[in-house]
Amino acid sequence: MDKYNAEGYPDPTAAEAIENVMRDERAKTYKPCVFICSPFAGDTLRNLKKAREYLLFAVEQGTIPFAPHLLYPQVLDDSDPEQRKLGQFFGMVWLRKCDELWVFGGYISKGMQVEIDKALKHRIPIRYFNENCKEVQQI
Template sequence: MDKYNSEGYPDPTAAEALENVMREEKAKKYKPCVFICSPFAGDTARNLENARRYLKFAVEQGAIPFAPHLLYPQVMDDCDPDQRKLGLFFGMVWLRKCDELWVFGSYISAGMQAEIDKASKHRIPIRYFTEKCEEHSCNEEI
């Protein structure tokens, strides 16, 4: 980006305006990375089925989703406390790299609450959805 005018003088205002226009154009093409936050433990078969549905929903919304509870249990034992702790840590690392946290369902597990707290602490936008993938505010009864 040229920060000088045609006479060679610095022109930061014009340069900033052009950078803003370019940023907006890029944003139109940009797909946000979203972290899928939903229950895993308990009824794992049902929870994994739901997580796959939430992942598909995020793709349909034009996002690039990441669901650690669909990935790490394939190679780590969630019943082993050390492996579970490591898997949760891995998820938190990925959360920091995402643009948004999408929370699904009315039940918030301890692991989900930790993800919500981490996103809040780092000012990562949080969106709330029902199990039917309908968006709502976190204060609404679902």
């Protein structure tokens, strides 16, 4: 950003005004990345259906959601301990890149608790929602 006018004199006011306009324009298009945390194991068909609902809800809220339990079970076998561990590791890497963790449902599985603990450790904001996508708590 050029902080000098046409005559070569410092002009910080104009430069600051232009920077503010640019920041405002970026803010209009900004979408936070959110990590979707919900049960997978157990009743996987129901849990996957709910996870898709949660993902759509997050999209409708203007975020860029990521749900690793909708992605990695397509290529990794969750019943194989090594592949499950690998999928969880991949999820943890993505969690660190997200702006928030959104926890859905009334039940916290072991895998979900690992994600919550990681978010707490790295001070990633956590929002809790019930199964109907109504927010119940924010940390």
